Amino acid sequence: MQPQRTPANNLPEPHPDSLQHSKRVSASLVRAIETAGGSISFGEFMQHALYAPGLGYYVAGTRKFGADGDFVTAPEVSPLFGRVLATQCAAVLSGIAGGRILELGAGSGALAVQILQKLEELDCLPERYQILDVSADLRDRQQQLIREQLPSMLGRVEWIQQLPAGFRGVVVANEVADALPVERFIKVDGEVAQLRVALDESGFVWRVATAPEWLTAGVRAIEKDLGSELPAGYQSEFSPGLQGWIGDLADSVQDAVVLLFDYGIARHEYYAPDRNSGWLRCYFRHHAHDDPLLYPGIQDLTAWVDFTAVAEAADGAGMTVGSYVTQSQFLLHGGLAEEMADFDKLDQRQQYELSRAVKLLTLPGEMGEHFKCLALSKGSASVPAAITVSDRRHVL
Numbered sequence: 001m002q003p004q005r006t007p008a009n010n011l012p013e014p015h016p017d018s019l020q021h022s023k024r025v026s027a028s029l030v031r032a033i034e035t036a037g038g039s040i041s042f043g044e045f046m047q048h049a050l051y052a053p054g055l056g057y058y059v060a061g062t063r064k065f066g067a068d069g070d071f072v073t074a075p076e077v078s079p080l081f082g083r084v085l086a087t088q089c090a091a092v093l094s095g096i097a098g099g100r101i102l103e104l105g106a107g108s109g110a111l112a113v114q115i116l117q118k119l120e121e122l123d124c125l126p127e128r129y130q131i132l133d134v135s136a137d138l139r140d141r142q143q144q145l146i147r148e149q150l151p152s153m154l155g156r157v158e159w160i161q162q163l164p165a166g167f168r169g170v171v172v173a174n175e176v177a178d179a180l181p182v183e184r185f186i187k188v189d190g191e192v193a194q195l196r197v198a199l200d201e202s203g204f205v206w207r208v209a210t211a212p213e214w215l216t217a218g219v220r221a222i223e224k225d226l227g228s229e230l231p232a233g234y235q236s237e238f239s240p241g242l243q244g245w246i247g248d249l250a251d252s253v254q255d256a257v258v259l260l261f262d263y264g265i266a267r268h269e270y271y272a273p274d275r276n277s278g279w280l281r282c283y284f285r286h287h288a289h290d291d292p293l294l295y296p297g298i299q300d301l302t303a304w305v306d307f308t309a310v311a312e313a314a315d316g317a318g319m320t321v322g323s324y325v326t327q328s329q330f331l332l333h334g335g336l337a338e339e340m341a342d343f344d345k346l347d348q349r350q351q352y353e354l355s356r357a358v359k360l361l362t363l364p365g366e367m368g369e370h371f372k373c374l375a376l377s378k379g380s381a382s383v384p385a386a387i388t389v390s391d392r393r394h395v396l
């Protein structure tokens with residue numbers, strides 16, 4: 001869900017314990033900056049703030065998801081998202097004997113619960129539901145949620161530490177690509193410069209520095225694809241880990257459909273001339289703002305996804321890009337109406353809540369169009385027809 005944008009100087013006060021934690025994360029970042037000789041790249045800052053062992057936003061024990069956290073994802077809005085997704089998983093699994101589900105970055109575990117519940121109703125449970133999450137803290141929470149809500153399924157769910165080999169089935173990842181650290185760059189005198197994080201008496205500050213060769217090469221490749229150079233002063237992001245992430249995934253699957261959901265757009269929109277301050281967003285207690293250097297370790301840092309880059313990486317790694325649709329189209333054609341079949345039997349309050357969830361998940365100004373589903377396939381598996389209705393691959 002996209003909360004209202006709030007100026008960074010107008011955010012709610014962090015809880016004192018949270019602030020203490022952020023001070024510990026800041027101290028660790030200060031040491032990293034000093035050890036590096038005075039500055040680190042923004043990608044290193046983001047990696048540290050989100051994933052530093054025992055400290056980072058995703059690995060330390062703060063509550064992130066849902067009403068008490070910082071942001072709400074589609075499975076946290078309503079089980080509708082997971083139930084429709086499960087219907088599409090069932091369509092894929094019906095063609096892959098012994099196929100499994102692999103969920104990447106499972107967050108609170110809510111999506112796993114929704115998918116497993118619906119697959120049980122459809123009598124289509126996979127023998128194994130695997131979860132791969134970089135956060136040990138979240139893995140514990142996922143286990144706890146499944147133990148509480150679906151104890152009979154615990155034996156079927158398996159937490160893995162690395163991608164499996166020869167995977168057959170469906171891979172799902174909701175809002176994981178946006179959590180991969182990004183680098184920030186700025187165009188100066190026709191050259192690509194890197195935005196780094198340094199220190200002064202006020203705290204963390206930005207430094208403009210010569211870009212490493214790989215970053216220059218990445219931005220030049222984007223400019224070549226766009227057919228023109230980005231203008232002077234133009235600032236944006238580049239995800240250095242995206243290609244490797246997709247490449248590793250492609251290597252690990254044999255016969256599989258991969259369904260990636262995230263807020264994102266095609267490259268020509270991502271690097272549009274008027275979009276000259278990039279796509280990085282920070283989430284703190286349901287306020288979206290633009291200062292990623294604030295409150296390290298207690299706010300989420302996230303960047304919209306360049307789906308053209310994802311599609312190129314998948315294509316280059318031997319996967320077929322099968323469809324690119326908005327979340328709204330995915331839900332509407334994927335089985336949302338069937339999930340609403342008993343609407344009339346619900347009481348007024350339940351009807352209100354369900355209508356509200358449908359609006360949040362499907363309306364263009366909410367999650368309906370900002371979020372996309374990119375469907376990839378490899379081997380004998382194919383993307384279900386329902387996900388290909390209103391396919392927009394031509395914009396990528």
Ligand SMILES: C[S@@+](CC[C@H](N)C(=O)[O-])C[C@H]1O[C@@H](n2cnc3c(N)ncnc32)[C@H](O)[C@@H]1O
Pocket residue numbers: 058065073074075076104105106107108111132133134135138173174175176179180
């Ligand atoms: C924004 S949360 C989304 C959580 C969940 N999918 C949802 O929709 O609520 C990002 C999740 O991805 C995990 N994550 C980040 N990088 C990852 C990676 N490279 N592989 C697997 N999980 C990752 C985080 O620990 C976290 O669980």
